[in-house]
Amino acid sequence: MPEMDLAALHADPRLTWVEDVLRYADLDINRHVNNSVFSVLCESGRVNLFRTRFGEDETGDGYFVVAKLVIEFKAELHYPGRVRTGTWVRHVGRSSIGLAQVLEGDGGLLAATSEAVCVFMSRATRRPAPLSDTRRRIATELLRPDLPA
Amino acid sequence: MPEMDLAALHADPRLTWVEDVLRYADLDINRHVNNSVFSVLCESGRVNLFRTRFGEDETGDGYFVVAKLVIEFKAELHYPGRVRTGTWVRHVGRSSIGLAQVLEGDGGLLAATSEAVCVFMSRATRRPAPLSDTRRRIATELLRPDLPA
Amino acid sequence: MPEMDLAALHADPRLTWVEDVLRYADLDINRHVNNSVFSVLCESGRVNLFRTRFGEDETGDGYFVVAKLVIEFKAELHYPGRVRTGTWVRHVGRSSIGLAQVLEGDGGLLAATSEAVCVFMSRATRRPAPLSDTRRRIATELLRPDLPA
Amino acid sequence: MPEMDLAALHADPRLTWVEDVLRYADLDINRHVNNSVFSVLCESGRVNLFRTRFGEDETGDGYFVVAKLVIEFKAELHYPGRVRTGTWVRHVGRSSIGLAQVLEGDGGLLAATSEAVCVFMSRATRRPAPLSDTRRRIATELLRPDLPA
Numbered sequence: 001m002p003e004m005d006l007a008a009l010h011a012d013p014r015l016t017w018v019e020d021v022l023r024y025a026d027l028d029i030n031r032h033v034n035n036s037v038f039s040v041l042c043e044s045g046r047v048n049l050f051r052t053r054f055g056e057d058e059t060g061d062g063y064f065v066v067a068k069l070v071i072e073f074k075a076e077l078h079y080p081g082r083v084r085t086g087t088w089v090r091h092v093g094r095s096s097i098g099l100a101q102v103l104e105g106d107g108g109l110l111a112a113t114s115e116a117v118c119v120f121m122s123r124a125t126r127r128p129a130p131l132s133d134t135r136r137r138i139a140t141e142l143l144r145p146d147l148p149a
Numbered sequence: 150m151p152e153m154d155l156a157a158l159h160a161d162p163r164l165t166w167v168e169d170v171l172r173y174a175d176l177d178i179n180r181h182v183n184n185s186v187f188s189v190l191c192e193s194g195r196v197n198l199f200r201t202r203f204g205e206d207e208t209g210d211g212y213f214v215v216a217k218l219v220i221e222f223k224a225e226l227h228y229p230g231r232v233r234t235g236t237w238v239r240h241v242g243r244s245s246i247g248l249a250q251v252l253e254g255d256g257g258l259l260a261a262t263s264e265a266v267c268v269f270m271s272r273a274t275r276r277p278a279p280l281s282d283t284r285r286r287i288a289t290e291l292l293r294p295d296l297p298a
Numbered sequence: 299m300p301e302m303d304l305a306a307l308h309a310d311p312r313l314t315w316v317e318d319v320l321r322y323a324d325l326d327i328n329r330h331v332n333n334s335v336f337s338v339l340c341e342s343g344r345v346n347l348f349r350t351r352f353g354e355d356e357t358g359d360g361y362f363v364v365a366k367l368v369i370e371f372k373a374e375l376h377y378p379g380r381v382r383t384g385t386w387v388r389h390v391g392r393s394s395i396g397l398a399q400v401l402e403g404d405g406g407l408l409a410a411t412s413e414a415v416c417v418f419m420s421r422a423t424r425r426p427a428p429l430s431d432t433r434r435r436i437a438t439e440l441l442r443p444d445l446p447a
Numbered sequence: 448m449p450e451m452d453l454a455a456l457h458a459d460p461r462l463t464w465v466e467d468v469l470r471y472a473d474l475d476i477n478r479h480v481n482n483s484v485f486s487v488l489c490e491s492g493r494v495n496l497f498r499t500r501f502g503e504d505e506t507g508d509g510y511f512v513v514a515k516l517v518i519e520f521k522a523e524l525h526y527p528g529r530v531r532t533g534t535w536v537r538h539v540g541r542s543s544i545g546l547a548q549v550l551e552g553d554g555g556l557l558a559a560t561s562e563a564v565c566v567f568m569s570r571a572t573r574r575p576a577p578l579s580d581t582r583r584r585i586a587t588e589l590l591r592p593d594l595p596a
Contacts, residue, residue: 036486
C-alpha cells in the first residue's frame, strides 16, 4: 500500500471513521497494546462500514465474511488512548469487496494500515454469492483506488 | 467460602473439570494473566458443566445466564501454563442454581475460587422460569453443600 | 448493595467516570456483550480511578491488585454502544480499599453493579503494605458509604 | 502461499507445534470463533517458537516484534474444540525473520494459514538490529522455503 497521508484521508468523504477506546486489558507485557487488538479494531471498522454505509443487518439476504486480512504495524499504541479507524473500498469484485484501513492513534499517529478481502455470503446457502446491484453501487461510490506512490 | 482442599475436590465425582491453555495475549503489563481472563476461565467451566452434565444446547427450552459472579483471586497465573477449572453445585433454587468453582494452575496452585448464581431463562419468554424436574434432579445429584470450615 | 440511583451517582463528585466503547468482538453467541467483558469494563474504571485520583503510575512505591471482585448483572449490553463506568470508594482499610461501581449503558441503562477489594502491594516486597497517608487521605475524600436502602 | 498438506507439515521436524483450547468467550454472534481470535492463536505459535526454539526470554539482548501479519481464513472454528498451530521459518533476513503458520482445528481441518514478518529489536535501543549469529543459525536450521505449487 502506498504511504498514507492521514490529513487527506480525513478529508475524503469516501472513508468511514469509527472511534474506539483502548482498554487496560488490551495491554500486554511489552506495555503496549497487544497486536491481536489491532485485529479487533480493524473488525470494528469493517462492521461499522457494512452497518452504516451498506445497511447490512441480520434481516438481510446475506453477510460479509473476511477471507483475508493483512495488517502492517507502524507504531505502538498506548493506554489510555483512543483509536480512529478509517475504512474505504479499494476494489469491487463479483462476490467480494477489497477494503483498506488506517488505524490512527492519539496525536495523529499512524499505528497501522490494513487490507481485507470481504466475501459476500448468501444467508440461505452459506456460500459466496454475487454482490447485489445495490451493494455494488454503494461499493463503487465508496471506491478509492490506490494512487501511485 | 471455606478453605479449598484441591485433592479432595479432585476426588469428588460431583465436580466437573475442564482444562484451558493460557495464551500470551492473556498477559498484562504486570507480566501475569489479567484478572479479566479469570472470568473467561470461570465461564469455560460453567458452560462445560451445563453442556456435559445437563445436556444444554441450543435446541433446549431455555438456557442459564449468570446473574451474579464472585471471584476471589488467590495467586497469579503465568504463561505458558494450563488451568483446570472444577465446577460444582452449591445450591439449587426454584429457577436458579448456585455454582462454586476453583481455578487450579500448574503445580496444584489454587489461583482463584469463584461463586456464580445462574438463572434459568425460558427461550420462549426470555424471562426466568422454574427449573424442570430433570434439571432439578441433575443439579441435586451434583450438589456439594459447603462443609463447615 | 442498595438500589442504585444513577442520577444521584452522576451528581456526586466523589464518583469517577470513564467511558468505554463496545466492540463487535465483545459479543457472544447470545448476541449480547459477553459477561467477561463486564470484568474488562470494571477494570477500566478501577485503573482510571487509581491513575487519575490517586496518581498511581509505574514510578510509585506500589500498586493496587484486585483480591475480590463481585459483579451483579442487571441488563444486557448491545452493540453498537457505549458504557460509562462510575467508581467510588466504599471502605478504607489498613492496606486495602473497597470500591463500588456501576456500569451504565446507553439510555441510562443500569447494566451492572460491582464491588472490588483492592489491596495495596509494595513494589519492593510484592507483599501487601499499609496505605500511605496520602493514599488514605485521598481514599477518605472519595469515600461514599452505603446509604440505607 | 501454496496449498497446505497438513500430513506433510506434521511430519516435518522444522515445524514447531503448539495446541490451544478454544473458549466460549472466543465465539461471536455468528456462532463461530471470532476472526480476531485467529490473531491470538497465531501469536501463541510465534511466541512459542521464539521461546522454545530460539530460547528468547526477558533476559536476552532483544526481542522480536511483528511488523506484518497476513491471515487467510479457510474454515470456521467451533466450540468446544482445540487448535494446533504449526509455525516455521520461510525467510531469513538481515534483521527479520519471515514466518509461516497453519491453524489446524479438530479433525484435521485447515482453519487458516498465516504469514508474519518478525523484526528483531535491540532491547538497548528499541530499534531494529541485525540477527545475531546464533539466531541466524537457528532460523536457517528451521528454514522451510516454499515449494512450487
